Amino acid sequence: MSHKNFPFMHSREIEIAGVILRATRITYVGELGWELYIESDQASKVWTTLINAGKNHGMKTCGYRAIESLRLEKGYRAWGVEISTETNPWDAGLGFAVAMKKDSFIGKVALMKSKEDVTRKLGAILFDDIRQVPLGNEPVRVGGQIVGRIKSGGQGYTLGKAIGYAYLPIAHSEAGTILDVEFFGQWRQGVIATEPLFDPTNAKIRA
Template sequence: FGMHDLSWIRDHAPSDGSVEVEDVTSAYACVGLWGPAARSILQTLTPTDITNDAFPFMTARELAIGPVPCLALRVTYVGELGWELYCPAEFGLRLWDTIREAGHDKGLTPGGYKAVDSLRLEKGYRVWGADITPDVDPYQAGLGFCVKLDKGEFTGRSALLAKRDSPASTRLACLVLDDPRSVVLGSEPVRIEGSIVGRVTSGGYGYTVRRSIAYAYVPAGCAAGTAVEVDIFGKWVGGRVTKEPLYDPAGARIRS
């Protein structure tokens, strides 16, 4: 992800010397603190007011977490209240230990990438390189709400206007499989009424909703309820196109 972003920024930066781009990725550590108890854990570690009114969703603040200077971003990739906490790399282990100790009695549990991947599937968060690539547009990917065409000129605006007015023939859809024990890995063929219409972009098991989930580009006219089949290790498993997100569709938890 980082190399893609860095390349794009460098390619579009002014060439007159007015902007200098430096990759500082390795200089920082990041810990994600997410879940219903995230605020109560974090508040014990900082004098900064982190109530919802003082620190709302999609904002950032500098604060101290115990002895560690951090940049806290009120964002989430798992569909729960929480923060991404960035600190200088040399403080990374101290930040981890400080949070672990504070959350020990509140049920804090370390989670790895697969846990995050399961949770983001339930929430419908796209993953770069699979669900979204340079070959699809935001409207295809269900991200049209992120595009603000009325804010003036910007790179890609004319192309996006054309895409909006002439939608693609396919769209990214959430599929829920009938058999929760059948779990996709990615790239499995998807068929509707016997004809292959696409392939799975990403998927897995949703442990909160207890369903097997897959994302795939299907014909744009496929509405929620459309029956599909996915080829999983040589067996066609039934499922349906469904409305998304499967978890907390109103987004109340991330804004609480």
């Protein structure tokens, strides 16, 4: 399971407790890890084996909110939250994942047009007070003008700050832009930050 023998973005079948499963070295939390794909009737056996093996190493279980916090810090997009049928890769900062050099594929013409017509960008907003957690749909303003709404938010425990993501006009989406977000009737200041907020060189996931 070393980096040399099992590099990042590789996938293969392995055996745990006599169960054959697929391990894929990817992560949704920005840390070194694997996703395991297991037959449902064998999942509890694998789970118990891993938990018992990890006790002496300080391994602990975590829930959805912990995962959500980590993915926000890493800037991973979630379907139905930051991305949907109403967004495109260029808006969401996912253009790197589209193989536009291919001669042709379904949707290429539409993607080319959307790339030319980009008017907004998903921006990561940081708030110094980690207790100021945007819940979603809060208005965002710059210079007194509403320019967008929060799509997602949470507490960034590694950063020690609250995080929000919002689609903003290109002119107001650059790192360092100061803006205000309404929290329960009060406007609080935030700043657009460079993504990813955590481990920008991907050293953790490639360790």
